[in-house]
Amino acid sequence: MSDKLNPNKGELIPSRTSSLVRKKSGLIKRGLELTHELKRRQIRILIGNCDEGFNEIISEYFSRIIQRKLGSEFALRIMSMSTPRCQELLKLAEDHVFDIFFLFLNNIRFPSDNYAADKSLEKSLQLVTHLRTTYRKPVIALYGWPRDPSLVAKAKLAGASFAFQAPTKSKELEEAIERCLDMLIPSQN
Numbered sequence: 001m002s003d004k005l006n007p008n009k010g011e012l013i014p015s016r017t018s019s020l021v022r023k024k025s026g027l028i029k030r031g032l033e034l035t036h037e038l039k040r041r042q043i044r045i046l047i048g049n050c051d052e053g054f055n056e057i058i059s060e061y062f063s064r065i066i067q068r069k070l071g072s073e074f075a076l077r078i079m080s081m082s083t084p085r086c087q088e089l090l091k092l093a094e095d096h097v098f099d100i101f102f103l104f105l106n107n108i109r110f111p112s113d114n115y116a117a118d119k120s121l122e123k124s125l126q127l128v129t130h131l132r133t134t135y136r137k138p139v140i141a142l143y144g145w146p147r148d149p150s151l152v153a154k155a156k157l158a159g160a161s162f163a164f165q166a167p168t169k170s171k172e173l174e175e176a177i178e179r180c181l182d183m184l185i186p187s188q189n
Contacts, residue, residue: 043074043184044097048089049104058102065177070185086110086127093131100180101131105143105155125158132159138180142166
């Protein structure tokens, strides 16, 4: 037996200049373009909140608005957070690519032995700043207490694209989601 290939027995040894190599290169390039196109057509949302029922409601709400605004052209993939731990939220943000962050500021828990509501809200605002500056994606912040309208301004100052006190009017939240989509998807004009 010989390691040498014998072209007379129907074996093909393409040269570096053959069109087969160029075709293979073109196929790889097109495959990478298609993969990029598929990734670009997904809207990925990370919901930071400890209430699993609320996460499902928000996921459906996002889904309806995105499908209505973008039609079936874009796939919707929502990763929702149902743990109250900030570290897990940060790990998800680090390990995956997200397009929009939705944070219920009061429902995110931080590591500490004694829980203080005002410290938790302050840390949540720091989390908003971290997500916005690190990932440069829209952040929608929602909070339930304290009933202080100045927290909307503080959340926006921290980097939130939109901030609301719960309960919020659905029309305002819908407009915020649509504006986030406008930020993500360049105009077709």
